[in-house]
Amino acid sequence: MQIHIVTRGQSLNGIAQAYNTTAAEIIQTNEIQNPNQLVVGQAIVIPIRGRFYWVQQGDTLYSIGQRFGVSAQELARINQISLERPLTIGLRIYIPETEKRAVESNAYIEPRGTSVSANLVQAAREAAPYLTYLGPFSFQIQRDGSLREPPLNNLPQIARQHNVTLMMAITNLENDQFSDELGRIILTNTEIQNRLLENIVQTARRYGFRDIHFDMEYLRPQDREAYNRFLRKAKNRFNQEGWFLSTALAPKTSAEQKGRWYEAHDYRAHGEIVDFVVIMTYEWGYSGGPPMPVSPIPQVREVLEYARTEMPSRKIMMGQNLYGYDWTLPFVQGGQYAKAVSPQQAIQLAATHNAVIQYDEDAQAPHFNYTDENQKEHKVWFEDARSIQAKFDLIKELDLRGISYWKLGLSFPQNWLLLNDNFQIEKKS
Numbered sequence: 001m002q003i004h005i006v007t008r009g010q011s012l013n014g015i016a017q018a019y020n021t022t023a024a025e026i027i028q029t030n031e032i033q034n035p036n037q038l039v040v041g042q043a044i045v046i047p048i049r050g051r052f053y054w055v056q057q058g059d060t061l062y063s064i065g066q067r068f069g070v071s072a073q074e075l076a077r078i079n080q081i082s083l084e085r086p087l088t089i090g091l092r093i094y095i096p097e098t099e100k101r102a103v104e105s106n107a108y109i110e111p112r113g114t115s116v117s118a119n120l121v122q123a124a125r126e127a128a129p130y131l132t133y134l135g136p137f138s139f140q141i142q143r144d145g146s147l148r149e150p151p152l153n154n155l156p157q158i159a160r161q162h163n164v165t166l167m168m169a170i171t172n173l174e175n176d177q178f179s180d181e182l183g184r185i186i187l188t189n190t191e192i193q194n195r196l197l198e199n200i201v202q203t204a205r206r207y208g209f210r211d212i213h214f215d216m217e218y219l220r221p222q223d224r225e226a227y228n229r230f231l232r233k234a235k236n237r238f239n240q241e242g243w244f245l246s247t248a249l250a251p252k253t254s255a256e257q258k259g260r261w262y263e264a265h266d267y268r269a270h271g272e273i274v275d276f277v278v279i280m281t282y283e284w285g286y287s288g289g290p291p292m293p294v295s296p297i298p299q300v301r302e303v304l305e306y307a308r309t310e311m312p313s314r315k316i317m318m319g320q321n322l323y324g325y326d327w328t329l330p331f332v333q334g335g336q337y338a339k340a341v342s343p344q345q346a347i348q349l350a351a352t353h354n355a356v357i358q359y360d361e362d363a364q365a366p367h368f369n370y371t372d373e374n375q376k377e378h379k380v381w382f383e384d385a386r387s388i389q390a391k392f393d394l395i396k397e398l399d400l401r402g403i404s405y406w407k408l409g410l411s412f413p414q415n416w417l418l419l420n421d422n423f424q425i426e427k428k429s
Contacts, residue, residue: 001421002046003385005359006038019046031413033344034351041357042347043366043384045414055091069098100424103395103402106133106167106278106317109155110407116153123408124155128162130416132426133211135167137407139203140174143185145195147203156207163427167246168209170200171216178217180260187219187226197237204243210428212238213278215248219264228269235273244275251281251303251319255310271311278404279307282321287337291327291379293365295320297390304398317404320391322412324382342410346382357384364390385414392422402426 004015012023012035027035029047053064061072061083076083079093087093107127109120116124124134136155140148147170159166172182186193200212212234219227235245247270250261255268270277281300285292300318307316324346325338341349346366350357353370360367367381395403403419419425 001418002048002051003389004044004046005386006040006042006044008040010038012038015044015046019048019052021046021048029413029417031344031411033348037351039347039350039355039357041359041366041368042350043357043386043414045385045417047417050094050096053093053095055087055089055093057089059087061087061093064093064095068095070095100422101396102424102426103400104132104276104317104426105130105402105419105423106135106404107131108135108137108169108405108407109409110137111151111153113151115151116155120409121154121158123411124158127408127416128158128164130419130425131162131164132402132428133167133404134159134164135169135211135213138169138171138173138215139200141170141172141182141186141196143182143192145186145192145199147196147199149203152207160208163429165211165244165428166207166209167211167213168200168204168207169213169215169248171214172219180218180220180223183216183219183227183264184223187223187230193230193233197234200234201237201241204241209243211244211246211275213246213248216264217248217250218260221263224264224266227264228266228273231270231273245273246276246278247274248278248280248319249307251279251299253302253306267307267310271315274315276315276317276401277307277311278317278319279303280319280406282319282406285325285381287325287340288334290331290333291325291329291338291381293360293363293367293381294324294383295391296360296363296365297387297394298362300391301394301398304394304400308398313399314401316398316400317402318391318395318400319404319406320388321383322405322407322415323410324380327379329377329379340410341380341382342412343383343414344411346380349380359386383412383415385418388412388415389418389422392418396422 016023025047030044061075065072065075136150172179174182238245249265252262281303282295284299285294323340326341327338328336350368355368355370357366357368365387366384370378
């Protein structure tokens with residue numbers, strides 16, 4: 001696959017010609033909604049085997065090969081050029097496909113109300129071929145140890161059809177907020193705890209869940225060890241069923257990091273107890289905060305590099321957002337909240353308002369500004385092919401288990417194209 005960045009005056013026909021493909025193929029694979037009004041700075045995935053690279057100042061076949069994991073000798077052979085002769089700036093070099101590494105992938109899906117919407121059902125069907133796990137969010141713990149179930153409809157059937165393992169995401173949510181008091185009750189009351197574990201087992205058997213996933217957030221710091229003990233107990237019980245156990249963790253950068261979100265999450269203990277963890281490496285830019293990238297790569301890297309000091313890298317799944325935010329300016333803390341937008345919606349906004357998409361090389365994230373019909377200024381940070389490829393490169397570099405998406409329902413077709421191009425997705429039979 002090739003990532004192409006639209007420049008001023010380019011058309012899809014011209015872009016297709018440059019890569020020996022067709023405009024129709026590019027439109028279909030990228031689900032392009034603005035084929036006659038491309039946005040300057042828009043990232044497009046070109047559906048070809050391998051990729052092309054244009055020689056820049058200082059490049060050699062050896063440096064290019066090292067960058068893409070191909071030998072200089074192979075590049076010279078395929079491109080029919082001399083191994084020793086200096087390269088001409090601007091020369092197009094074909095980079096062949098390399099062997100794919102196997103990873104696991106997960107996607108949460110959050111039905112609202114009493115049934116799964118048609119949009120979410122379709123999103124689950126489209127994503128399932130690229131998933132190891134599918135996690136309906138969420139089974140909410142009640143204070144008596146029972147569970148409040150989300151609507152599932154035919155999600156279990158979709159998972160079975162595509163050999164996707166159902167992940168039972170269990171939370172301490174009460175009234176749409178994570179509750180430290182609910183956490184305290186579950187983690188310190190043995191009778192209620194045992195009842196909860198039995199209810200989990202019965203529910204998982206009924207629907208066919210094979211990964212039990214605890215996302216317990218904003219726990220009291222003093223319940224840190226109680227949470228660890230609970231996980232050990234849960235692991236012993238679920239081992240009897242042959243199930244996996246996983247947890248969601250706040251994005252920490254040190255063992256003693258302060259704050260309600262962090263202190264009860266013990267990276268080292270979770271790494272020892274559970275089969276894998278999902279680290280929530282997103283929401284630096286969030287709806288109630290100032291405009292900034294949702295998952296800037298320096299911050300994501302810092303969290304993951306710390307995590308690797310506490311647990312095996314192959315137990316770590318990097319969290320990844322499938323959305324961005326549209327902020328109204330000027331930003332006022334506690335004022336109007338930013339609106340979540342899918343990558344597809346962001347491109348449409350830029351096209352509608354004739355905005356130019358910029359790319360922050362440090363954060364590895366696209367962004368743009370526009371003025372709405374009420375003359376209000378806006379700032380949009382979102383995800384595109386470049387930013388997701390940067391995350392895939394980080395997974396390879398840090399030798400992680402894989403990636404976990406929050407959440408299905410916001411369209412980002414380029415993500416699935418590139419995920420499939422970069423990795424072989426493991427399925428649990």
